[in-house]
Amino acid sequence: MTMQSSRGFHLFHFAAPNTFYPLAGRLAPWFAGLAALLAALGLWLAFFVAPTDATQGEVYRVIFIHVPAAWMSMFVYLVMAFWSGMGIIFNTRLSALMARALAPTGAMFCFVALWTGALWGRPTWGAYWVWDARLTSQLLLLFLYFGYIALTEAIEDPRRGDRAGAILALVGAVNVPIIYFSVKWWNTLHQGASVSLTKAPSMAATMLWGMLIMALAAWAYTIAVALWRVRSLILERERHTDWVSAELDRQGARP
Amino acid sequence: MLKPFVAVLARDLLLAWRGRADVLVTLGFFVIVACLFPFGVGAEPNQLRAIAPGILWVAALLATLLSLHRLFGQDFADGTLEHLLLSPEPTVLWVLAKILAYWLTTSLPLVVAAPGLGMLFDMEQGGLMVLCLSLALGTPILSLLGAVGAALTLGLRGGGMLLALLVLPLFVPVLIFGAGAVEAHLSGTGASAHLLLLSGGALGALVLGPWACAAALRVAAE
Amino acid sequence: MNWNSWAAFWDMGGAAFYVWGSYGVTFIAIVAELLLVFRRRRDTLTRLLRLRRAQGGRPAAASPDSSD
Numbered sequence: 001m002t003m004q005s006s007r008g009f010h011l012f013h014f015a016a017p018n019t020f021y022p023l024a025g026r027l028a029p030w031f032a033g034l035a036a037l038l039a040a041l042g043l044w045l046a047f048f049v050a051p052t053d054a055t056q057g058e059v060y061r062v063i064f065i066h067v068p069a070a071w072m073s074m075f076v077y078l079v080m081a082f083w084s085g086m087g088i089i090f091n092t093r094l095s096a097l098m099a100r101a102l103a104p105t106g107a108m109f110c111f112v113a114l115w116t117g118a119l120w121g122r123p124t125w126g127a128y129w130v131w132d133a134r135l136t137s138q139l140l141l142l143f144l145y146f147g148y149i150a151l152t153e154a155i156e157d158p159r160r161g162d163r164a165g166a167i168l169a170l171v172g173a174v175n176v177p178i179i180y181f182s183v184k185w186w187n188t189l190h191q192g193a194s195v196s197l198t199k200a201p202s203m204a205a206t207m208l209w210g211m212l213i214m215a216l217a218a219w220a221y222t223i224a225v226a227l228w229r230v231r232s233l234i235l236e237r238e239r240h241t242d243w244v245s246a247e248l249d250r251q252g253a254r255p
Numbered sequence: 256m257l258k259p260f261v262a263v264l265a266r267d268l269l270l271a272w273r274g275r276a277d278v279l280v281t282l283g284f285f286v287i288v289a290c291l292f293p294f295g296v297g298a299e300p301n302q303l304r305a306i307a308p309g310i311l312w313v314a315a316l317l318a319t320l321l322s323l324h325r326l327f328g329q330d331f332a333d334g335t336l337e338h339l340l341l342s343p344e345p346t347v348l349w350v351l352a353k354i355l356a357y358w359l360t361t362s363l364p365l366v367v368a369a370p371g372l373g374m375l376f377d378m379e380q381g382g383l384m385v386l387c388l389s390l391a392l393g394t395p396i397l398s399l400l401g402a403v404g405a406a407l408t409l410g411l412r413g414g415g416m417l418l419a420l421l422v423l424p425l426f427v428p429v430l431i432f433g434a435g436a437v438e439a440h441l442s443g444t445g446a447s448a449h450l451l452l453l454s455g456g457a458l459g460a461l462v463l464g465p466w467a468c469a470a471a472l473r474v475a476a477e
Numbered sequence: 478m479n480w481n482s483w484a485a486f487w488d489m490g491g492a493a494f495y496v497w498g499s500y501g502v503t504f505i506a507i508v509a510e511l512l513l514v515f516r517r518r519r520d521t522l523t524r525l526l527r528l529r530r531a532q533g534g535r536p537a538a539a540s541p542d543s544s545d
Contacts (some may be wrong), residue, residue, distance in 0.1 A: 048480075057490045057492060059496060061489070062496055062499045065499060065500065065503050066499070088470075105510065108506050115502050116502075119494075119499045120495060140424045143423070144424050146420060147417075147421040151407060151408070151421060154411050154417055160474055163474040164407045164475070167407060167467055167474065170467070171403055174463065178428050182427065182428035182431045183428075185431065185435075186435060225510060225511070225514055228515070228518065229514050229517070232517050236525075239528070244525070248525055248526055252526050
């Protein structure tokens with residue numbers, strides 16, 4: 001009983017903006033470093049260890065950023081929805097800020113997945129864009145990100161922005177699987193089976209490892225950037241508190 | 256329980272009746288958008304027949320989108336919404352009544368007018384039936400999802416474009432299954448699977464939509 | 478080892494445009510995002526510091542819209 005309450009205390013301790021702010025500042029560089037290391041390892045595997053694909057040649061090496069970026073863009077939306085739900089249930093201020101800090105990174109990965117998909121599609125399908133189920137749902141996901149960012153930026157009152165964004169993120173998260181399913185259904189009816197980008201016919205173990213490590217690098221990068229971004233958001237939001245004044249004094253004293 | 260529901264429904268229907276020009280404008284928009292397509296793609300009957308379901312569905316979707324601001328806009332501006340939110344009646348209930356009134360006054364006319372437009376595109380009789388049915392099942396989803404978007408963007412500058420950005424991606428599944436139903440019927444595979452999925456979607460939206468909409472309204476009116 | 482020479486590496490079996498186009502744009506997107514994040518932090522700090530100086534060293538007054 002006491003254990004539980006003390007652990008609960010710790011969680012809420014770090015859920016307070018003034019304790020999370022320095023913690024985020026300490027953690028972010030480590031995650032950034034981890035991301036750089038993992039990316040270096042992943043790129044080495046991608047270019048120097050993974051063999052040439054028998055059917056696609058060298059073009060398939062796009063997979064090492066395409067697939068992790070696509071995974072990330074979907075995960076980040078789910079994490080945003082998770083923080084939004086937490087914010088609504090527990091009414092913690094930090095949750096909404098985390099969701100806001102994640103959105104631009106998710107949109108960035110979404111864009112990267114689309115861009116690399118198009119460049120990979122040209123030699124594979126003969127066109128930069130086909131209305132493939134995965135690409136199309138990825139495009140709709142990008143619109144969902146844009147909608148979230150536009151809505152939270154358009155609302156001037158920060159609390160209203162937080163909550164409206166949270167509702168939108170949750171509604172979107174319910175709809176993402178429906179959108180994916182419907183687009184897949186539509187796609188199979190309209191153009192039959194298309195060559196899927198992500199199914200390289202002979203997936204060597206090194207390819208899989210390369211993809212996994214790049215995905216982990218994307219995770220570490222996302223965490224680092226979200227932590228850095230949330231620090232600015234916290235300062236803005238808490239600007240009328242004493243601890244932000246103290247922090248500003250420290251920053252202002254620096255040359 | 257039902258009294259506030261009926262009261263809000265009756266009030267909104269009466270208001271819509273008094274401002275019936277708005278309703279007619281939506282209907283006119285629907286008709287004109289659909290009639291623009293032959294000028295754009297050419298009047299070749301086979302081609303028009305092939306794209307008719309998609310055109311009519313997109314036109315219905317845009318007509319819904321452009322009239323969504325009517326759902327809460329007036330009540331938000333004159334303070335009625337705040338009164339309703341402060342009243343002891345459950346929010347979900349009167350929100351549902353408002354959405355129903357909205358559907359009856361904007362989407363139902365579209366459903367009724369759609370077969371007439373379908374004939375302009377030379378659709379066959381069975382296809383017209385399925386089109387009507389798919390619109391009747393699909394437009395409630397559009398209204399319910401659109402209501403959430405309308406509540407979220409209430410009173411914001413540039414709310415109209417923002418609303419479009421928020422809800423159009425969410426409308427895509429409805430468009431796919433709605434237009435797909437007609438195409439499936441015309442191609443002979445039968446529309447029942449599409450129509451069942453649309454009904455399922457309508458039920459799901461009916462359960463979750465008013466709830467999310469009520470939450471969004473509370474946020475907007477704070 | 479996959480590559481006999483650096484030239485072969487950069488050529489990517491003739492798919493240089495697609496492979497390096499993908500990796501290059503991804504790299505640019507990541508660098509741009511990092512720059513934006515750091516610029517945002519700098520802007521926030523300068524703005525809040527200026528606000529604080531304007532108010533004579535007291536904490537920035539809570540504006541009505543940030544009553545949380």
